[in-house]
Each structure stands twice: as structure tokens, then as C-alpha cells.
Amino acid sequence: MHSDPFVIDWDGDGDLDLLSGSAAGxxxxAENWAGPGKPIALSAFRELIPPTQRNSPVLEWPTDDEPKGPATNTRIWVxxxxxxxxxxxxxxDTVHLRFPSESTEEGRKxxxxxxxxxxDLLRRWQEAAEKQDREAMAELSKKIRKMTYTKPGGTRAESTGFxxxxLQK
Incomplete structure (x- = not known):
């Protein structure tokens, strides 16, 4: 779990429960089992809304595959x-949209x-980590960081969210 928790009587039993978003979506x-007016006793967190099964908060846009649910870094309000x-x-949520500057097909390529x-860089870093080759790991980490912030040619990106x-039934 992470920041921006929300405290409210979610289950209607008279005590305050804890709800939270997640970095993973x-x-x-976390239900308060204590009862009204008693010291808080929270259960372990349970999934209220499952994260969207997507490996990345990056969406190639436009797409025929519209977002089906929250991406990452969710914040909750009840x-x-x-x-x-x-x-x-x-x-x-937070989502990063990538727009091809040319045709959609060219942008996808x-x-x-x-x-x-x-x-490939991530695979090579993992191999270096397994061999405990700290020098190779450091060099590959620099390349990974640089590549993370380098947009592929022919695209532009925007950070946004939905x-x-x-609605509770």
C-alpha cells in the first residue's frame, strides 16, 4: 500500500476502517475489528478493487484497446x-500516453x-546481478536510466490520469 489513505466507516459497523490506493493500482x-469507541485494531489489507492486469502504466495512443480500469499509483476517495x-x-490513477508522430503502424514499429x-538491457542487468558483477550492473543501470527517459523516435508522450x-450495488 502507499500514500493517501482514506479513513471512513466502509462496512457500516460504526467504526473507522482504512482504505488505500496502491503503487501497483x-x-x-483494512477493516477495523475493534468496534465503535475502542482503540483501532485493523485487519490485513484486502483487495477492494483489483489492479488492472497491465505490465506498464504506458499506453500507446491512439489504440483500439481502451483502458479497462485504473493503471498505477492510485489514489482513493470515498x-x-x-x-x-x-x-x-x-x-x-497515473498513466503515460504515447502518441505516434507519424502513422500508428510506424509508431508501433x-x-x-x-x-x-x-x-535486452534488463536481461543483461539480471545476468550481471546473478554473477554479482557490480561493475557491469552499474554500467547497465546507467544505460537503463538513460533509455527510460529517452522516448522512442517518432513518438511523443504525456503524463495524465483518469x-x-x-458505484456500490
Whole structure:
């Protein structure tokens, strides 16, 4: 779990529970078992909203595969949004959109070349780590860092986010 927890009586039992977003996406709930007016006794976090099964918060845009749910670094807010007396969840995320400057197909090709080179660096770093070759690890780490901040040719990127509404049934 990570920052921006939200404290509210989620389960309606009269005591305050803890809800949180996550660096990996999704939302989590820790139930307060103590009861009203007693010292807090939280359960382990349980998944409230599963993270989207996506390896990366990077979306190639435009795409036919629209986002299906929150990406990463989710932040949570809870309120009765539709006035039905039930608490609903608003979940904000972080996503990085990549737009091809040329045709979508050309942009995809360039992105694939970049991704393959990046994956190769990660594989080589893992091999160096297994051999405990700190010199090679340091050199590869520099290359990985540099490549992480270098956009593939022919694309531009923007960081943004979406807000997802989950109405309680």
C-alpha cells in the first residue's frame, strides 16, 4: 500500500476502517475489528478493487484497446456519489500516453524496437546481478536510466490520469 489513505466507516459497523490506493493500482481495505469507541485494531489489507492486469502504466495512443480500469499509483476517495445511501469509490490513477508522430503502424514499429532494446538491457542487468558483477550492473543501470527517459523516435508522450467511479450495488 502507499500514500493517501482514506479513513471512513466502509462496512457500516460504526467504526473507522482504512482504505488505500496502491503503487501497483487497485484499491485496498483494512477493516477495523475493534468496534465503535475502542482503540483501532485493523485487519490485513484486502483487495477492494483489483489492479488492472497491465505490465506498464504506458499506453500507446491512439489504440483500439481502451483502458479497462485504473493503471498505477492510485489514489482513493470515498463518498455517496449518486445519493443512494451507499458509499462509492472514486479512484484516480497515473498513466503515460504515447502518441505516434507519424502513422500508428510506424509508431508501433519504433516503439517495439525500443522496447526490445530496453528488455535486452534488463536481461543483461539480471545476468550481471546473478554473477554479482557490480561493475557491469552499474554500467547497465546507467544505460537503463538513460533509455527510460529517452522516448522512442517518432513518438511523443504525456503524463495524465483518469478518475474511475465504482458505484456500490
Amino acid at each position: 487497485g484499491a485496498y481495505w 463518498d455517496d456519489v449518486n445519493g443512494d445511501g451507499k458509499l462509492d469509490v472514486l479512484l484516480g 519504433k516503439l517495439e524496437i525500443w522496447q526490445n532494446a530496453y528488455n 478518475v474511475w467511479l465504482y
